Ligand SMILES: NC(=O)C1=CN([C@@H]2O[C@H](COP(=O)(O)OP(=O)(O)OC[C@H]3O[C@@H](n4cnc5c(N)ncnc54)[C@H](OP(=O)(O)O)[C@@H]3O)[C@@H](O)[C@H]2O)C=CC1
């Protein structure tokens with residue numbers, strides 16, 4: 001069961017950035033010997049939840065009647081939102097044992113575990129956290145939904161800063177270049193772009209770099225809503241100093257461009273638009289303000305050395321009860337082809 005849950009978490013982490021405002025969720029259905037019969041992840045908002053994807057997979061393979069165990073990274077929902085309750089869908093399968101990675105933080109949807117336990121012919125429902133030897137998997141599942149949890153409970157997205165520094169500690173690229181870190185660091189930076197729903201940048205970066213902010217080092221999600229880019233600029237007017245050509249190019253690349261003259265209000269602005277996870281890609285000016293306003297949840301520093309880049313991850317102690325970072329999970333677990 002452990003290796004299967006582990007692989008399920010990795011596969012689910014690969015959907016980060018595709019599902020907002022929903023969380024990333026995965027489900028595997030096993031037979032009585034613990035062999036995987038079917039599985040699924042939630043592909044995007046409005047599409048079927050992970051449990052339904054897995055049940056449909058089992059149905060198509062003609063193995064639904066052999067299902068004995070269901071593994072889910074998040075407690076099955078217990079309400080009718082855009083789709084019907086997954087607790088009920090599982091009750092319509094022969095699954096006897098249900099293993100859950102993390103409780104649903106959304107008060108509107110939670111209660112699935114109790115429903116499954118108390119339904120006629122109740123199911124055995126176990127949270128991974130109840131077993132000490134599975135605690136690390138439970139933590140991974142909590143990290144997987146940390147951005148969603150932050151938005152639902154605190155009305156702000158999870159905010160990750162990515163800062164690249166050269167050997168001298170400067171963030172400024174050599175003349176004529178936009179980046180200077182290694183190919184594998186850039187690939188990781190593009191992983192983070194892929195996993196996040198929005199980018200927060202500063203007008204200095206837009207004017208100096210003419211950045212594209214696209215995912216190029218790895219394949220992007222085949223379907224995703226428009227990503228948001230917020231440019232912080234206090235120079236006034238609806239678009240500040242943001243060049244109209246850049247705005248047009250970003251729109252063509254699938255970004256919604258917003259301009260803000262008030263960094264402190266950006267988290268609320270993004271949460272209202274359903275952003276679970278935002279990253280900051282900006283120069284020293286905006287990073288100083290992000291730090292002073294304490295707007296970040298985790299901070300990734302990529303330092304170039306003359307051998308391999310050093311990557312340091314700092315997580316705000318108060319960000320979630322375990323200080324768990326979805327960024328760490330992304331680094332360790334995502335399995336996109338490169
Ligand atoms: N190494 C790396 O990781 C990166 C490096 N860079 C490099 O950084 C350089 C650009 O840096 P920099 O000029 O500092 O640009 P920034 O992208 O950091 O933008 C700075 C701007 O942010 C705005 N700003 C600051 N605080 C606030 C606030 N509280 N509310 C709203 N807006 C705010 C200011 O606008 P205003 O002037 O209107 O007050 C300021 O001019 C470039 O050379 C670029 O290549 C860029 C990104 C990443």
Ligand SMILES: Nc1c(N[C@@H]2O[C@H](COP(=O)(O)O)[C@@H](O)[C@H]2O)[nH]c(=O)[nH]c1=O
Pocket residue numbers: 164171173178179180181185186189205209210211212213214281282
């Ligand atoms: N210099 C630097 C980064 N800088 C970020 O990358 C942006 C350019 O992105 P793009 O236009 O998509 O190539 C740039 O404007 C800045 O936000 N990132 C890194 O991972 N490593 C680096 O060394």
